[in-house]
Amino acid sequence: FKKIDIDERAKDELAMMGHSFNHMIDLLKKNFDKQKQFVSDASHELKTPLTVICSYARLLKRWGMERPEVLEEAVNAIDSESRRMKEMTNQMLALASGETEETLQVMNVDLCRLTSEIAKKLGTAYQRQVDVQCSEEAVINGDEGKLNQLLFILIDNGLKYSEEGLTVNVKKVDGSQHVEVRDFGIGIPEEDLHSVFERFFRVDKARTRKTGGTGLGLSIAMAIAKSHKGTIKVESEEGKGSVFTLILPEEGLRL
Numbered sequence: 001f002k003k004i005d006i007d008e009r010a011k012d013e014l015a016m017m018g019h020s021f022n023h024m025i026d027l028l029k030k031n032f033d034k035q036k037q038f039v040s041d042a043s044h045e046l047k048t049p050l051t052v053i054c055s056y057a058r059l060l061k062r063w064g065m066e067r068p069e070v071l072e073e074a075v076n077a078i079d080s081e082s083r084r085m086k087e088m089t090n091q092m093l094a095l096a097s098g099e100t101e102e103t104l105q106v107m108n109v110d111l112c113r114l115t116s117e118i119a120k121k122l123g124t125a126y127q128r129q130v131d132v133q134c135s136e137e138a139v140i141n142g143d144e145g146k147l148n149q150l151l152f153i154l155i156d157n158g159l160k161y162s163e164e165g166l167t168v169n170v171k172k173v174d175g176s177q178h179v180e181v182r183d184f185g186i187g188i189p190e191e192d193l194h195s196v197f198e199r200f201f202r203v204d205k206a207r208t209r210k211t212g213g214t215g216l217g218l219s220i221a222m223a224i225a226k227s228h229k230g231t232i233k234v235e236s237e238e239g240k241g242s243v244f245t246l247i248l249p250e251e252g253l254r255l
């Protein structure tokens with residue numbers, strides 16, 4: 001009777017072990033599939049500018065000496081496409097390095113000051129007004145360099161996808177620190193809202209090629225927000241504008 005009891009328990013334990021093993025394999029497989037997808041998307045995205053560079057290089061070789069208009073067009077195209085590739089590879093490296101809490105350099109960060117500095121820089125670059133409102137002190141523990149990168153992406157996008165100025169609101173809401181970036185630009189179609197944080201996603205590939213987008217900015221921003229135990233929320237209406245809100249826990253990370 002006792003033997004049967006032990007056998008039953010062993011069987012149960014074995015079944016449970018099998019279950020967690022299957023779960024682990026599932027997780028590993030999902031992770032592996034994600035990596036495979038990333039490599040395949042990255043190669044595809046890099047191939048486009050590379051094809052343009054190769055074709056113009058060939059054109060230069062054939063006509064560059066005789067036809068100054070070909071020379072100019074080819075040099076401009078090679079210049080802009082290689083810059084694009086450089087930006088993309090830098091962003092891919094940022095994503096591959098993986099933003100985790102362990103790799104952050106945590107310090108006191110004044111979000112009002114940081115946001116105002118970025119707003120000033122980008123406002124000057126785009127020659128547009130970026131209004132920053134800070135109702136109260138907003139100092140949290142976080143990695144200033146990474147938060148700078150995150151807010152830069154949100155404010156830069158707001159200016160890139162609109163033709164007017166922006167308003168940025170730094171405020172506390174229910175024990176969280178919010179930085180709300182509001183633009184009055186082209187907006188995002190409802191069916192695309194859930195995809196904007198995916199790697200390489202662009203609402204309109206043709207249009208964003210002109211604005212120089214890579215589709216990686218928001219996925220980097222979200223990875224940084226998550227490593228700070230926060231998130232980014234988006235609301236948008238096509239033709240009216242978008243609001244991207246960075247939400248961080250008020251207490252921030254441990255110093």
Ligand code: ADP
Nearest residue numbers: 157158161187196202203213214215216217218
């Ligand atoms: P990109 O380098 O293309 O800007 P992002 O990851 O930053 O890449 O954004 C992904 C896509 O989301 C953009 O290509 C654009 O279509 C859309 N998007 C992001 N921010 C905005 C915004 N403020 N207004 C309208 N569309 C936006």
